[in-house]
Amino acid sequence: MMENEEIIRGSVESIIFQAPDSDFLIFRIRIDENDSNLTIMGKGLKPLVGERLEVKGCYVMHKRYGRQFSASFWQRILPDTEEGIIRFLSSRTVNGIGPALAQRIVDVFGKETIRIIEQEPQKLLQIEGIGNKKLAMLTESFYEEKKVNELALALETHGVSGRFAGRLLQVYGEEANYVLIHEPYRMVREVEGIGFKTADQIALAFGINPLSEERLAAGLIYVLYDMTQSGHVCVPDNELVHRSAAILRAEEVVLREILNNSIQTGQLITAYYGGVTYVYTEEAYTEEVEAARHIIEMTEMTPLQTTSHVALFLERWQQDCKFKLADEQIQAVEQSLETGIMVITGGPGTGKTTIIQTIIRLAEQEGLRIMLCAPTGRAAKRLTETTNREALTIHRLLGPGGYVGTKQIFDHNEANPLPADLVIVDEVSMLDLELMYHLMNALRPECRCILVGDADQLPSVGAGAVLHDIIRSEVVPVVRLQTVFRQKDGGRIVTNAHLINRGRLPVVDIGGEFQFLEITDEESGAVLISKLYAQEIKQTGDKFSVQVLSPMYRQECGVDHLNQLIQEQTNGAAPEKQEYKNGIIFFRVGDKVMQKKNDYDKGVFNGDIGEIYAIQQDMIHVRYPEQDVKYEGREVEEITLAYAVTVHKSQGSEYHTVIMALVNSHAIMLQRNLFYTAVTRAKRKVILVGTKKALRLAVENVRTSRRFTLLAQRLREEELC
Numbered sequence: 001m002m003e004n005e006e007i008i009r010g011s012v013e014s015i016i017f018q019a020p021d022s023d024f025l026i027f028r029i030r031i032d033e034n035d036s037n038l039t040i041m042g043k044g045l046k047p048l049v050g051e052r053l054e055v056k057g058c059y060v061m062h063k064r065y066g067r068q069f070s071a072s073f074w075q076r077i078l079p080d081t082e083e084g085i086i087r088f089l090s091s092r093t094v095n096g097i098g099p100a101l102a103q104r105i106v107d108v109f110g111k112e113t114i115r116i117i118e119q120e121p122q123k124l125l126q127i128e129g130i131g132n133k134k135l136a137m138l139t140e141s142f143y144e145e146k147k148v149n150e151l152a153l154a155l156e157t158h159g160v161s162g163r164f165a166g167r168l169l170q171v172y173g174e175e176a177n178y179v180l181i182h183e184p185y186r187m188v189r190e191v192e193g194i195g196f197k198t199a200d201q202i203a204l205a206f207g208i209n210p211l212s213e214e215r216l217a218a219g220l221i222y223v224l225y226d227m228t229q230s231g232h233v234c235v236p237d238n239e240l241v242h243r244s245a246a247i248l249r250a251e252e253v254v255l256r257e258i259l260n261n262s263i264q265t266g267q268l269i270t271a272y273y274g275g276v277t278y279v280y281t282e283e284a285y286t287e288e289v290e291a292a293r294h295i296i297e298m299t300e301m302t303p304l305q306t307t308s309h310v311a312l313f314l315e316r317w318q319q320d321c322k323f324k325l326a327d328e329q330i331q332a333v334e335q336s337l338e339t340g341i342m343v344i345t346g347g348p349g350t351g352k353t354t355i356i357q358t359i360i361r362l363a364e365q366e367g368l369r370i371m372l373c374a375p376t377g378r379a380a381k382r383l384t385e386t387t388n389r390e391a392l393t394i395h396r397l398l399g400p401g402g403y404v405g406t407k408q409i410f411d412h413n414e415a416n417p418l419p420a421d422l423v424i425v426d427e428v429s430m431l432d433l434e435l436m437y438h439l440m441n442a443l444r445p446e447c448r449c450i451l452v453g454d455a456d457q458l459p460s461v462g463a464g465a466v467l468h469d470i471i472r473s474e475v476v477p478v479v480r481l482q483t484v485f486r487q488k489d490g491g492r493i494v495t496n497a498h499l500i501n502r503g504r505l506p507v508v509d510i511g512g513e514f515q516f517l518e519i520t521d522e523e524s525g526a527v528l529i530s531k532l533y534a535q536e537i538k539q540t541g542d543k544f545s546v547q548v549l550s551p552m553y554r555q556e557c558g559v560d561h562l563n564q565l566i567q568e569q570t571n572g573a574a575p576e577k578q579e580y581k582n583g584i585i586f587f588r589v590g591d592k593v594m595q596k597k598n599d600y601d602k603g604v605f606n607g608d609i610g611e612i613y614a615i616q617q618d619m620i621h622v623r624y625p626e627q628d629v630k631y632e633g634r635e636v637e638e639i640t641l642a643y644a645v646t647v648h649k650s651q652g653s654e655y656h657t658v659i660m661a662l663v664n665s666h667a668i669m670l671q672r673n674l675f676y677t678a679v680t681r682a683k684r685k686v687i688l689v690g691t692k693k694a695l696r697l698a699v700e701n702v703r704t705s706r707r708f709t710l711l712a713q714r715l716r717e718e719e720l721c
């Protein structure tokens with residue numbers, strides 16, 4: 001025990017804060033000695049309200065909250081006073097008992113109550129209000145709680161956080177201990193929230209041999225999954241073995257052997273192409289093979305026998321629009337109902353939306369059932385606005401039908417296809433292989449599909465390079481829209497986007513639509529960006545119309561620091577303002593926040609942006625354009641500040657004004673497709689803040705990291721074995 005440490009005993013009154021990603025807790029206890037309340041903070045197993053604890057630590061002064069107790073350790077002691085037992089029994093931990101019943105039990109058994117519940121539960125039947133059913137509930141929840149505590153203690157004594165105990169018991173019940181010791185890597189597949197790293201930590205703590213086959217086989221699959229996180233669908237075997245050896249600290253020859261075993265047992269699958277063996281997970285392999293099969297079948301569909309005379313239709317349509325369609329636009333409309341699948345690609349302002357509108361009108365005239373969709377909520381929303389018809393995210397269109405293991409399944413699939421004759425997908429550059437596979441799976445054999453997007457944008461966040469691969473394969477008809485039509489508002493942005501795409505520096509204008517503000521150091525650059533943000537939202541009167549973009553999270557001009565600065569500048573701390581602290585982020589009412597992952601239950605999706613309109617002790621309320629959503633406890637992890645976001649996260653969104661950091665310390669990320677994507681997010685104004693060197697790099701660097709995929713080869717039906 002440290003010098004000034006002391007031990008206090010008391011019962012837990014309430015849990016004030018629980019960190020979502022660590023064991024850090026703040027809670028209040030009533031001290032036995034003097035009956036006063038005290039706030040405890042520290043790391044450890046979450047106690048239960050009503051539970052008695054022995055806490056070791058020392059008193060500290062918190063500048064805002066006053067005297068508190070900083071704990072180094074606490075342990076549970078069963079309540080020993082009648083009052084404590086009543087509180088414990090009527091806490092939420094023990095099912096089916098309210099304060100009145102708890103009082104009646106304690107009136108009869110006094111301080112013996114806990115022993116009776118554990119050892120002679122039948123005696124409880126004499127209490128009024130306890131029948132067999134209630135007794136079973138009571139003893140079961142008491143027993144469950146005890147098991148959770150015991151398992152948590154076992155984990156803790158092995159240096160692993162006890163917070164996994166509840167989940168492990170939920171999945172494995174009585175077998176939890178067995179799994180921990182003998183088959184820990186099952187947890188990766190079977191327990192939500194436990195990935196390889198945690199399972200590995202547990203396995204090693206519980207004494208698994210680091211070179212055991214079980215560990216290395218699980219590790220190999222983990223490394224493969226991890227590599228797919230950077231966009232690869234498959235990985236060359238040598239690279240996989242090499243990387244796994246480094247991560248798992250094992251020899252390459254051993255891993256090679258384990259890889260061969262995993263291939264033989266069908267856990268992993270390979271394809272040989274161009275002298276290289278590529279390794280796939282089973283799912284990725286199925287997705288690539290099946291997506292290719294569907295696409296090939298669609299290219300073989302016979303042209304639709306249209307009842308409308310397309311040329312006549314186009315003539316009338318052009319009269320209505322009061323402009324003449326360009327040749328490639330006409331070609332796109334003509335081909336749309338001839339082929340089973342086609343791609344329409346073009347940069348900003350080249351008329352993609354116009355062509356979607358035209359095709360919809362023609363298809364409607366033909367009596368076709370049309371469905372519109374896009375990979376993200378924002379893209380779907382824009383498609384709805386520009387077409388005046390319902391457009392959904394692909395997820396929504398397919399109907400999320402839960403999970404099998406960690407894989408999502410959908411209501412619409414080969415057995416239950418979408419009731420559509422034509423599906424139009426917009427912003428298809430963001431479509432990853434997994435979603436493409438599910439979409440193709442859900443189309444009736446007679447259904448046609450039109451993929452619309454800008455092939456020069458950043459590729460999808462998820463694995464694959466679907467749009468590129470389809471275009472590269474040359475088996476699907478592709479119409480490239482090249483004429484730029486948008487001239488008026490935002491015209492400079494459009495022409496600059498096309499310049500950037502051709503590797504030329506954009507034309508900048510002081511105070512105009514496309515500005516470049518040169519900085520000398522990044523610290524003052526970040527301050528300038530935060531001031532510009534404040535100034536621009538004042539002008540537009542809408543904080544959602546102005547977006548700061550940065551290529552990275554880190555560094556002075558990275559998303560994290562910019563968010564902090566902009567928040568200070570526009571929504572700083574104030575005594576009357578409610579705050580919610582999550583890790584190092586303080587959320588305040590009025591903050592602009594972003595949802596970080598798809599949450600189907602709440603109906604909010606990765607990249608959705610909203611505003612905090614209320615904060616309660618353990619809850620944040622966010623207003624999104626479509627609905628209000630509340631985040632409680634751990635759920636707060638799903639949101640982050642969104643004054644600044646990465647360019648990747650901005651894909652599919654459009655803003656009135658984009659302010660972009662373009663600085664030397666982000667050199668590694670500065671690539672043409674990233675810069676092009678950032679610039680094309682803006683409709684009216686772009687303000688670049690950075691250096692000429694970074695600007696040049698962003699335009700000139702076309703070295704995009706290669707993604708391993710064999711979709712194009714499969715579409716060309718090349719030999720793969």
Ligand SMILES: Nc1ncnc2c1ncn2[C@@H]1O[C@H](COP(=O)(O)OP(=O)(O)OP(=O)(O)O)[C@@H](O)[C@H]1O
Nearest residue numbers: 323324325326347348349350351352353354485486
């Ligand atoms: N053939 C044409 N002649 C004249 N104007 C056209 C023609 N085609 C489209 N336009 C107009 O050009 C503008 C840009 O077209 P549209 O919005 O369809 O392009 P887009 O490729 O969808 O652009 P973005 O990707 O930036 O949204 C619109 O105002 C549209 O009405």
